[in-house]
Every structure is written in C-alpha cells, then in structure tokens.
Amino acid sequence: MDYLQDHSLYVVAIIATVIWLGVFIFMMRMSNRISKLEK
C-alpha cells in the first residue's frame, strides 16, 4: 500500500495508458475484422 501511495502518479499514468492501449487494440481488431468482411 505504501508503494502505491508513494508512486500514485505512476499508478494513474499506467492505468490511463492501459485504458488507451485497450482502445487501440479494440480498434485494431475491429479494423482487421472489417478488412476480412470487405474481401
């Protein structure tokens, strides 16, 4: 718990980056699926 409190800035940054990475992966997969549909 102390570690999380001392490094709260990194924790927030990592969580936000993971969320954006999730959006990126979701869009990537969506793009691939549409590509398959378009063929």
Next chain:
Amino acid sequence: MSIYLSLSTPVAGGFKDAAMLKMLGVASTTPVMVSLGPAVSSQNNSTQFSATDRFGAERKLFAKNLLNLKSGMVVVGDCTYDAGDSTYELTNVSRTDPAIIFPLVQGLGELGRNILFHVPMSFVAFIAFLVGTINSIQLLRKNDLKYDLRARAASAGGLLFTTLATITGSIWARFSWGTFWNWDSRETSILVLLLIYVAYFLLRQLLEDSEEKKARTAAVYNIIAFVTVPFLMFILPRITRSLHPGGNGMEAPVVNLSGKTHIDPWFSIFLWINVVCFAILFYWMRDLFIRIETAHQKRTPQYN
C-alpha cells in the same frame, strides 16, 4: 507514450511557490525542483544544503533522513516552509535528475496536467466538426451519398471528442471550482453545442424520406450547426462572465487574439503532440465508422 509522459512527468515549482502556498494555507507541502549546492552543515541525519530552485532562487534547504542526497544532484520532492524562521525543508524525494518537468500552476497543482487532455480534445472536436461541414458542402455540390457518410462519421467524432472534453473539464471543475457542473457560461455553451449535434443525428435518423433527401436535409442542418461552433466554443465564453480561462475579458492561455500561448514550453510541446495524436485517433475512428457503415449498407437490401 505521450499520454504516459503527460501523466507521469512530475509537476514542480520553486521556493516562492512553497512559501506562498503554505502562507495561504493551500498546502502544507509543495513539490519543488532544486539543484543541491554544497552542504552547509550536517548533524543527526539532517543536512543543510545551499539549494537553487528552477527559477534561480537560492535558499538554505534542510533535508532530514534523506541520506542519499549529495551536492550537485537535481531533485524533485515535497518541500515545507516554516514561516517562523523562514526555512525550507525537503521531506521526501520523488525524482532525481528529471529530464522533463511541468510547471506548478498555483491553485491547480497536479490538476494542471489536465490541460494536456482537455484542450487537445476540444481542438480535435473543432477539427472534426469542420471536416463534417466540408463533407456536407461537398454532398450538396456533388450530390454523392458517400459525402453524407463522411459527414456523419466526422460529426460523430466531433460529438465524441466534445463529450470527452466536457467530461475532463467537468472533473477539472470539481477540483478547481468546487462542483462538477455549475452552469458557467463555458459549460452551458458546450452543452448547447452537444445538443445541436445530437439533434443532427436524430434528424438524419428520424426523417422519413428517400436516402438522398434525408442526406441533403441533414447536410443543410450540419452546415447551419457549424456556424454556431466558433461562437459557442470560442466567442461566448470570452464575452461573458466565466470562471473558465479567457472569461471576464482576460486573455486565455492557449486560444487568444494575440496568437501566443502563455504556457510553459514543455506543456506547449506535449499539448501539440497530444493534439496530433488525438487527431490521428479521430481520423482512424472516422475511417472505421465509414468502413463499418459501408459494409452494413452492402448487406442491407434497401441500399442496393
């Protein structure tokens, strides 16, 4: 990468910020960046350094139980100010020799970095609405339904980024102004803008007519809707009483008539990097929207 750096880069001020925030009763500790000079004295795990802050101010700085500190180091840490004997004490060290540092905006603290998300999202929303309007004009001129799809895709992106800018702004308002929503002219104008574009999609969806007529009617509405965008986004909050920067006749830090940005150089660099990143994300979303809708239309009998 840019998002991670925007959030993890430390915010730090100087000795003046630490003293002012302590005397105003805003914060007992303030993050500061100091360059440690020679140790003046040392006793009982407490070392007194001659330190220089990021603005060049030199003060005596106590460091208790921070044994790893050495002369010549540049450190970011929490600093307390004792008004009684005008001394500064470093209570902890969060970063040593940082490559990038964001400025401490008094009254905002860590919240100041929200400018790197809130402002780029607003910019991209404006770009999206502009692209949507250009597509609507193209539809009216060329009578090609592909421009209707492009206009809808761009306006949907605009609506999404306006919503994100409103959410980030609302969170900012909660901690700076006290409440998530207080009907400030900035907040009201952006809500009106959101409703105008929600109406665009409702109009396009609910009209009972041929696809061509629906597209043309929606295009005319979209062009008229865009006329309100500069007014609601930039003009109205600047000519009315508002807590938002730029209100009450004050010059806004980013978008203003002088054409200069009044923000820290590092903030400025990350702000424009994030504008480009969000613009790329918008373009990608718009492209996906068009491709999904085109695939859907190919499989729906009424379009064939």
